[in-house]
Amino acid sequence: MHPAAKHNRIGIEEKILGANDREAANNRRLFAAAEVYVIDLMGSPGAGKTALLEATIPLLASQMRIGVVEGDMATSRDAERIAALGVPVVQITTEPLGGACHLEAAMVGRALDRLGLDELDLIFVENVGNLVCPAEFDLGQNARAVVLSVADGEDKPLKYPLAFREADLVLLNKMDLLPHLSVDMAALRENLKQVNGQTRRIELSAVGGTGVGAWTSWVRQAVERFCMVKV
C-alpha cells in the first residue's frame, strides 16, 4: 500500500471496529441481564470446532441449557449437525452479508432473538473458520477459546499471534493423529507460552474423546462462577 492508502485503510478499520465495539457492549449487557455465559470458539476451517461441540454438548446438556450460534461463509451444515443434538441453534452465513471472514457483534445480536436468551445458561458461538480475522471482532463474549489442530504444525502461534493473544483458552485438537505427524509438541507448547503466557492449554481429541473431560470441566466451572446455576 502507498502510505496514504495505508493510513486511509487503518482509519476505516478503526471506524468499523468502533461500531462493532458498541454492538459488542450491547450484546454483553444482554448476556449479563439474562445470566448467560458466552464462549466464542475460534480457529481455522477444519480445526475441529463443530466436532468439539458434538463431543461437548451431550456431556453438559443435562446440567445446563445450551444454545449455539454457528458462523460460516456458506451452508447450514454445521447448524444441522448441532440441531441433531437437540439444542437450539442459529446459523449465520456471511456470504449473503458481503462475504465477511468473521462474525461481527451485530450479526450475533440479531441471532439472539431467534435463540431465546432467557431460556439458556450457556451459548457457544462457533466463529467463521479463520485463524486471523475473528480475533479482531469482540462479540460481547465472556471467554474466547482457540481450537488448533496439532496437524497444522508447531509454528502457528508465532505466525498468527493475535488469536492466541486474545484466547482465554487454547484447545490443541486432533491429538489422536500425533503418532502420524512430525509436529514438535514441546515447541508448540513453548511457542504458545511465548505468545500468551496467561492462557490455559488443553490437549484433546474431539473425535477420540481424550482430554474432552478437562475441557467440559473448564466450561462447567466458568458457567458456575458466572451464572451461579447449580451444575
Next chain:
Amino acid sequence: MHPAAKHNRIGIEEKILGANDREAANNRRLFAAAEVYVIDLMGSPGAGKTALLEATIPLLASQMRIGVVEGDMATSRDAERIAALGVPVVQITTEPLGGACHLEAAMVGRALDRLGLDELDLIFVENVGNLVCPAEFDLGQNARAVVLSVADGEDKPLKYPLAFREADLVLLNKMDLLPHLSVDMAALRENLKQVNGQTRRIELSAVGGTGVGAWTSWVRQAVERFCMVKV
C-alpha cells in the same frame, strides 16, 4: 450490521478492492514484461503450503529460475525455510502493516524490486494462511492454487466456496494421513466439483512425496506455455 452500516461497509470494500485491482494490473504488466509466471498459493494456516514449496523447488530449480514471496502475519520462519533451498525469497509480514489477513497487490509489487524480476522464470507467492480473504485480492498472478489438508474435512469447499471458485488448481494435501482420518474423499471430490467444475485437482503428500510429480508437471507445463523457456 444495520443496513446502513452494511451498505457503507460494502462501499468501503469496493474502494479497497478497486485500488487493489489497479495495483494488480500493474504487477501483471511487470510479470508479462519480464516473462515471469506467477502462482498465488492460498490455503489455511497449516495446510502445508511451505512444505509443498520445500518439496517442489528442488525438483524444478535445475530447469527454471524460481523466486518466492512469503506472506505471514508475523515471523520470517517461512522465508528462512525457503532461503535454505538456495532460491531468492522475500518475506512480507502483515502485522506491521495493520495486521492484514491476506496479501495485497501493492505489497507484492514492493517485494518485486527486492526479488529481481528479470532473473526469474517463476514466482511462487505463498499467501497469508487463510481460506477466506486472500481469494478476494488479485495479486496480478497467472494462476491460483488452493492447498487444502484432507485432515480438514470433506465439507470445506462448500463452506468456504470463494477460494475454491477462484482456484485454477486445488491441491489436496496430507494424503499420507488418510488411513488415520474419517474424511470422506468421494464426498470431498464431489463437493469440489459442485463448487468449481473447471478446476484441476491433484491429490498429494508434500512430506511423503506421493503426487508431487503431478503437481510439478502441471507447474512445468504452465511455465513452458507462458514463458517459452526451455524446460
